Amino acid sequence: xxxxxxxxxxxxxxxxxxxxxxxxxxxxxxxxxxxxxxxxxxxxxxxxxxxxxxxxxxxxxxxxxxxxxxxxxxxxxxxxxxxxxxxxxxxxxxxxxxxxxxxxxxxxxxxxxxxxxxxxxxxxxxxxxxxxxxxxxxxxxxxxxxxxxxxxxxxxxxxxxxxxxxxxxxxxxxxxxxxxxxxxxxxxxxxxxxxxxxxxxxxxxxxxxxxxxxxxxxxxxxxxxxxxxxxxxxxxxxxxxxxxxxxxxxxxxxxxxxxxxx
Amino acid sequence: xxxxxxxxxxxxxxxxxxxxxxxxxxxxxxxxxxxxxxxxxxxxxxxxxxxxxxxxxxxxxxxxxxxxxxxxxxxxxxxxxxxxxxxxxxxxxxxxxxxxxxxxxxxxxxxxxxxxxxxxxxxxxxxxxxxxxxxxxxxxxxxxxxxxxxxxxxxxxxxxxxxxxxxxxxxxxxxxxxxxxxxxxxxxxxxxxxxxxxxxxxxxxxxxxxxxxxxxxxxxxxxxxxxxxxxxxxxxxxxxxxxxxxxxxxxxxxxxxxxxxxxxxx
Numbered sequence: 001x002x003x004x005x006x007x008x009x010x011x012x013x014x015x016x017x018x019x020x021x022x023x024x025x026x027x028x029x030x031x032x033x034x035x036x037x038x039x040x041x042x043x044x045x046x047x048x049x050x051x052x053x054x055x056x057x058x059x060x061x062x063x064x065x066x067x068x069x070x071x072x073x074x075x076x077x078x079x080x081x082x083x084x085x086x087x088x089x090x091x092x093x094x095x096x097x098x099x100x101x102x103x104x105x106x107x108x109x110x111x112x113x114x115x116x117x118x119x120x121x122x123x124x125x126x127x128x129x130x131x132x133x134x135x136x137x138x139x140x141x142x143x144x145x146x147x148x149x150x151x152x153x154x155x156x157x158x159x160x161x162x163x164x165x166x167x168x169x170x171x172x173x174x175x176x177x178x179x180x181x182x183x184x185x186x187x188x189x190x191x192x193x194x195x196x197x198x199x200x201x202x203x204x205x206x207x208x209x210x211x212x213x214x215x216x217x218x219x220x221x222x223x224x225x226x227x228x229x230x231x232x233x234x235x236x237x238x239x240x241x242x243x244x245x246x247x248x249x250x251x252x253x254x255x256x257x258x259x260x261x262x
Numbered sequence: 263x264x265x266x267x268x269x270x271x272x273x274x275x276x277x278x279x280x281x282x283x284x285x286x287x288x289x290x291x292x293x294x295x296x297x298x299x300x301x302x303x304x305x306x307x308x309x310x311x312x313x314x315x316x317x318x319x320x321x322x323x324x325x326x327x328x329x330x331x332x333x334x335x336x337x338x339x340x341x342x343x344x345x346x347x348x349x350x351x352x353x354x355x356x357x358x359x360x361x362x363x364x365x366x367x368x369x370x371x372x373x374x375x376x377x378x379x380x381x382x383x384x385x386x387x388x389x390x391x392x393x394x395x396x397x398x399x400x401x402x403x404x405x406x407x408x409x410x411x412x413x414x415x416x417x418x419x420x421x422x423x424x425x426x427x428x429x430x431x432x433x434x435x436x437x438x439x440x441x442x443x444x445x446x447x448x449x450x451x452x453x454x455x456x457x458x459x460x461x462x463x464x465x466x467x468x469x470x471x472x473x474x475x476x477x478x479x480x481x482x483x484x485x486x487x488x489x490x491x492x493x494x495x496x497x498x499x500x501x502x503x504x505x506x507x508x509x510x511x512x513x514x515x516x517x518x519x520x521x522x523x524x525x526x527x528x
Contacts, residue, residue: 039341041344041375123362126361127361130356130358130361131354131356131358132359132360132361134320134354134358135352135354135358135360137318137320138318138319138320138347138350138352139347139352139372139375139420140344140345140347140372140375140376141372141375142340142344146375
């Protein structure tokens with residue numbers, strides 16, 4: 001019993017320490033983004049663009065495929081369910097709200113956590129093992145400014161952008177299946193979607209995506225910096241960062257959904 | 263060879279450090295003078311790598327002071343430390359080149375971050391430093407394409423690109439064949455003589471240490487046993503120093519339980 005309590009206490013302390021460390025890194029990251037230029041240590045724009053390419057542009061095909069598939073699945077389920085009430089044409093409303101409020105940001109967040117969050121944790125972890133982080137420090141290059149700030153800025157730009165792209169791909173998927181199944185023209189589907197959707201619906205998804213972007217970067221970075229024990233440690237940190245980031249994203253999504261729909 | 267009359271470029275006073283509850287350095291004192299090559303020597307677990315970390319400002323000591331170029335780095339603000347680091351160069355044991363950049367980009371990195379020089383000038387300066395370490399023409403290769411010795415030399419080129427006054431080497435000969443290790447020794451001597459650098463080398467390679475040292479500080483279990491010239495170290499009657507010099511195995515025995523206890527204490 002004492003052992004269990006001891007373990008619980010140790011884990012709780014570690015979780016609080018990690019949360020504090022994460023928050024401190026986040027604040028420092030924003031500090032360099034906003035104030036770096038005043039201290040003659042700006043966040044390098046080419047690094048931000050390089051990260052944007054990796055995080056965003058390279059992820060477009062997979063985001064499109066998954067979001068399109070989600071749109072098709074929502075259409076299949078929606079039509080099947082609404083058929084019982086003879087209200088198949090209302091499927092457009094369901095798809096529009098589900099995609100923009102929930103599935104667009106969620107699928108993008110999960111995908112980027114698995115793709116870019118893990119890459120970030122692995123990259124920083126490998127640098128930590130190879131003393132590259134120490135090398136940056138002794139060269140007078142702040143690792144938070146050099147490594148975290150560009151990734152944070154790139155993620156804050158690209159995840160909402162990809163989420164918007166995911167919304168469109170999801171709606172397109174729904175339109176294709178509804179067209180095949182219900183004979184609904186693309187124009188009619190698009191007009192109906194635009195009619196029911198408000199700016200708030202899109203914004204709800206985009207606000208969530210900003211939070212998801214922050215979670216992905218910070219979880220990846222904290223786990224990367226925490227690497228100990230060579231290649232095995234890097235592997236552990238990468239796995240941990242993906243699992244934690246996805247868990248935090250889903251929980252954050254639930255909390256946001258609750259408060260944004262009250 | 264440097265004169266010890268001059269003011270020290272690096273001075274350590276009563277340095278005490280801990281790792282968890284374990285005290286690692288027990289009040290270390292040392293001074294390195296301008297234009298001097300100081301070797302910090304000791305066996306495994308002597309605390310020399312820990313001492314180096316604190317000399318580089320990578321940790322906050324429990325107590326004591328470290329003066330570099332007259333400034334106490336244990337009390338400097340982040341911005342002051344940032345400025346001071348421009349006068350310090352470090353060649354890590356494994357090189358620590360950024361693997362995502364070419365050798366040339368690695369060498370240019372400090373210039374890119376700390377100077378407003380244009381790209382062409384930075385490229386020329388990087389090429390010049392690479393030529394100093396006999397790596398001219400290697401600037402477009404990735405670190406993964408270099409041998410161990412080349413990586414260490416490229417790391418030296420990056421460390422000297424800002425013409426630092428104080429240079430640190432962490433185990434420069436480790437893992438290198440004798441010929442390549444001798445080349446690195448020559449390079450260290452050249453840096454002192456041609457560029458008037460003050461150099462601190464952490465090593466346990468005796469042959470290399472005796473070849474390049476002006477003075478040697480021998481560290482053992484977190485204490486400094488002695489500081490002196492090569493001849494003075496050779497003449498020392500201290501048993502631990504003689505064991506180190508004559509490569510006599512340690513008679514210290516440790517039980518598995520005690521070993522595990524030490525590990526968990528850390």
